[in-house]
Amino acid sequence: MSVPLTLLGLLEREPSHGYDLKRDYDLYFGRSKPLPFGQVYATLARLTRDGKIEPGEIEAGDGPDRKRYSITPDGKHEFETWLGEPIEPEPHLQTVLFAKVVLALMLGRSAERYLDIQRAAHLQRMRELTEMKRGDSLIDVLLADHGLFHLEADLRWIDMTAARLPLLTKAVTS
């Protein structure tokens, strides 16, 4: 998740204070990892320095959050370009999962047991995400679905690998 580009996107809606940006970021994108205030203001300072956003007049009142930031044409251009680009469809061929299975086989350990342990951990996480979907928030449902489908893809790989262990053992030990 690119914090600067996400903040640019939030500013594309309307000029906002740092506090508003943090609140919306945490609500939609930072459920499991809220954005620290320090990072919000550091990012806003960098975006200002690079000409992507500009601060408005200092508003009357207390506290540090008295500037409302607006996106510049440069910032809009950068955001639009990013939005239109597909993200790298990473095949994740060299995952930790893969490395553990191959190393287990090379060392004569039980790769099957490792895959079983991983399957149980994945299913446990899927149960937690399924529980998360029982609430009323559609945002939570969509986030949980995203996690569930990715975990499901991993599980399919785990099952296929488990079925191929005899062949894989030959390949890595010959």
Add this chain to the structure above:
Amino acid sequence: MSLVTTPINIDTKDVLMEARDVEFDFGQTPALRKASVSIREGEVLAVMGPSGSGKSTLLHCLAGILVPKHGEIRLSGERIDTYPEHERSALRREKFGFVFQFGQLVPELSAEENVALPLLLGGLRRNEALVRAREWFERLGIEGLERRRSGELSGGQAQRVALARGLVAHPKVLFADEPTGSLDSLTGELVMELLVSAAREDGTTVVLVTHEPRVAAYADREVIVRDGQVSSLAANSPAS
């Protein structure tokens, strides 16, 4: 996140059903080889595994549809695999409910007659059985479909009717074999949500055979059947 990476010991007093060292062959082909599993009262257990691993055979043995060649099936501590067929048949009717992949509704009957079927077979009068069957249509969000025949129902509607039929007689155990296998993801999710919440409200134990992790995620825990055996990691044998 707590990881379930070690076998969970089940206190024997919580066990409602168990298979002990069950073996079953289809002709010369072994389907189950010393398969053992314990199921707690009121839990939703997912039985997972690849195609042909023996998971449906295990369900059929637990449900008294198939009789193991060796081993034992126990319900509330009592062996049921030694029952003669008519007693196993009575047991299936009185204690068990079933939901299969394709609903398997009787096409000549209306939806409400299909739901009422286990009650009628149990000797309840027709009117009373239909009244009790109709309560399920509202509970599962299919009110208005009572008089339709199975050919006039969508896949999701038919599966909810089948679910109502499986639960109408308040079984001790509901056996569900790939209950969402013929449905799209969203409809399957709705059926699973209804299945699990209705079973929990009624305290029904569920044995759910599925190869889909997203369906298994509705269960309290899972066991994996592989080559006719229940995976040791997930077998969760009762404490002896």
